[in-house]
Amino acid sequence: MKTKEHKIPEATIKRLSTYVNYLGRLGTDSNPVISSEILGESCQVSPAQIRKDLSYFGEFGVRGVGYDTKKLEAEIKDILGINHNWPTTIVGVGKLGQALLNFDFFRNHGFRIITAFDSDPNKIGTEAANGVTIQSISDIEKCVREEKISIGIITTPVAAAQEVADKLVSGGINGILNFAPIKVRVPETITLRNVSITSELDNLAYLLTQKKR
Amino acid sequence: MKTKEHKIPEATIKRLSTYVNYLGRLGTDSNPVISSEILGESCQVSPAQIRKDLSYFGEFGVRGVGYDTKKLEAEIKDILGINHNWPTTIVGVGKLGQALLNFDFFRNHGFRIITAFDSDPNKIGTEAANGVTIQSISDIEKCVREEKISIGIITTPVAAAQEVADKLVSGGINGILNFAPIKVRVPETITLRNVSITSELDNLAYLLTQKKR
DNA sequence: GCGACAATGTGATAACTGTCACAGCCTAAC
DNA sequence: GTTAGGCTGTGACAGTTATCACATTGTCGC
Secondary structure, X not given: OOXXXXXXXXXXXHHHHHHHHHHHHOOOOOOOEEOHHHHHHHXXXXXXXXHHHHHOOOOOEEOOOEEEHHHHHHHHHHHHOOOOOEEEEEEOOOHHHHHHHHXXXXXXXXXXXXXXXXXXXXXXXXXXXXXXXXXXHHHHHHHHHHHOOOEEXXXXXXXXXXXXXXXXXXXXXXXXXXXXXXXXXXXXXXXXXXXXXXXXXXXXXXXXHHHHO | OOOOOOOOOHHHHHHHHHHHHHHHHOOOOOOOXXXXXXXXXXXXXXXXXXXXXXXXXXXXXEOOOEEEHHHHHHHHHHHHOOOOOEEEEEEOOOHHHHHHHHOOHHHHOOEEEEEEEEOOOOOOOOEEEOOEEEEEHHHHHHHHHHHOOOEEEXXXXXXXXXXXXXXXXXXXXXXXXXXXOOOOOOOOOOEEEEOOHHHHHHHHHHHHHHHHO
């Protein structure tokens, strides 16, 4: 893979995720080769857009033929970096936290969840899922440092989110994925993504309201 | 509210959601008035961006002063249409579905969850949360039609998502929020949003990988 | 009432992102 | 070997979104 010097649109990354997801579900045996036309059809993206997205990172196809399905999947995985195995923790073992703990695609996307934290004394010490034991939130710093955890996923209520983020940061975390509907603040050096389920709801509400008017 | 004829960027809607969220948490008593500067600081958006976003919909501030906090919150809620009370259903009562059933912000964002569906015989007939009883997936069509449900939230595994979407559509659903990591296909007339948690993970993985290189 | 000040609203401009058309390259058939 | 056909890769163009600068309009003190 040769990353070109250009800046890559975030939308491109999002689409690459869609592509690789689809390719993963596709039987590579029955579809050894795929064209941007077909892939676009399935992912609801124009063929030109797909070719452009891929062209940011190199040339993966064969003119007149298409893309080798298996190879393309591997290339995109490499681009996205989901072949890694980031030591990950989930903070906040409510329903959402549990949902994420049980999603097996974490493993398939380069994350290995090794610890979980919660503030509820009744939960601490119990097993959350897959052999992961729930620890006290007050131990975050120490644990992150000792276990060299590089990703923290925040699924706490809004009130606790910033404090948790601070603890993760001072423990030496690398990246944070925040599901609490508030924009947490972290130093420049920390990679941060805020996932706002709330805003998805609001967006749907907006679209529906528009339709009615 | 006077919607101008211009097309509104989706990013603007997303930010409006952020603003209204922040305003809701802000004590309006201690902060009767807020400037785009301060609001921007809190939401990590430039002041000019905020003013531009709002200007698509009208003039809500007072020059030299700022925005009336309470009034601005109400105006944005009105713009987004989260003062409605859409009859909503959740299909797929796994951990994620349960998480959503228990989030009280659904109510605060214009959605009223009145039914839930699952395919697991052991779950059918039991109460999911807040007095919502779980029904069989085979009853979706009938129930959506009879209860005049307008929003469907899909939290099933990938394999079931498209089939569920089809059933919701033929029952006469209005909008769909899909959490399954696949782009479901619906007729043009249905308002659809695909929420991809997977792509958020992939995006984080990408950013972290970039940092390392 | 008037001047100094403060923060909005917006046209102009810049940056970014997506679309399009076609040149370039590969395969396959004859 | 040559030609026809097909699909990628990409530069040029168009459309969209964000930034900037400042004119505008309101407040407050005297």
